[in-house]
Amino acid sequence: MNKRNLEIFGLSEGATKEDxxxxxxxxxxxxxxxxxxxxxxxxxxxxxxTRIETAYGELMNELNESAAADGGEDSFSRVEELIKAGDTTxxxxxxxxxxxxxxxxxxxxxxxxxxxxxxxxxxxxxxxxIQLEPDNDKYKEAYKKLNDKLNxxxxxxxxxxxxxxxxQTMNSGGDNQMGGNFCANCIECCYLNLCINCLCSACxx
Numbered sequence: 001m002n003k004r005n006l007e008i009f010g011l012s013e014g015a016t017k018e019d020x021x022x023x024x025x026x027x028x029x030x031x032x033x034x035x036x037x038x039x040x041x042x043x044x045x046x047x048x049x050t051r052i053e054t055a056y057g058e059l060m061n062e063l064n065e066s067a068a069a070d071g072g073e074d075s076f077s078r079v080e081e082l083i084k085a086g087d088t089t090x091x092x093x094x095x096x097x098x099x100x101x102x103x104x105x106x107x108x109x110x111x112x113x114x115x116x117x118x119x120x121x122x123x124x125x126x127x128x129x130i131q132l133e134p135d136n137d138k139y140k141e142a143y144k145k146l147n148d149k150l151n152x153x154x155x156x157x158x159x160x161x162x163x164x165x166x167x168q169t170m171n172s173g174g175d176n177q178m179g180g181n182f183c184a185n186c187i188e189c190c191y192l193n194l195c196i197n198c199l200c201s202a203c204x205x
Contacts, residue, residue, distance in 0.1 A: 001062050005055035017063055024056045079108050088115045103133035110142070122146065 006015060009023035031052070034045035075094060082091035091112050098105055110125035126143045133139060 001059055002055075005059050008051055008055045009059075017060070020056065020059050020063075024052060027052050076104060076108065079112075083108070083111055083115065086115070088112050103129040103136060103139065106132065107136075107139055107142070114146075119146070119150065123150070 001013060001015070003013070006012060009015075009020060009027065011019055011023060028049070031045040031048045035042055035049060037045070075098070079091050079094050082088070082094065091108075095105065095109055095112065106125045106129040110122045110129065113119075113122035113125060123143070123146055126139060126146060129139045130136070130143060
């Protein structure tokens with residue numbers, strides 16, 4: 001971790017997240033009280049508040065990136081929480097930080113792609129997850145549900161020249177690739193919800 005940031009909190013290499021949080025809260029409370037004082041004390045407190053906020057953010061990012069690179073349980077849980085919250089951008093950022101990319105990584109990547117309505121990419125990631133963990137029933141069931149949806153949508157697509165889920169959604173134009181509203185009718189929306197439950201709820205049990 002950044003030595004200078006650690007020194008701001010009076011910590012050394014090897015400090016835990018709890019150590020950093022405790023030091024941050026202590027210093028923040030101190031300088032919040034002092035910033036309204038006259039003269040150099042108040043000015044210094046204002047400067048220090050900015051420094052500790054910056055240092056804290058950088059140290060937390062380092063710890064999170066380190067955990068993601070290790071592919072630890074906490075990082076997977078973090079991705080699942082972000083998916084449940086609908087924050088696919090941050091979930092993708094955490095996934096991109098992994099060095100080890102096994103079946104669970106590809107499964108969660110599939111869920112993120114599905115949330116973005118990148119259906120073909122979601123399917124490919126599920127296929128990789130199944131190849132890496134062929135005995136995982138959750139991955140296989142999600143893959144079956146996704147194929148059922150693709151078949152259903154292909155059978156119910158309107159227009160002879162429409163291609164479903166090949167870079168575009170059913171109702172998207174050329175400038176709206178991989179997203180937007182692809183529900184053709186209420187039945188299809190219900191079917192979508194079924195697949196979301198399969199892909200997204202299953203990963204966050």
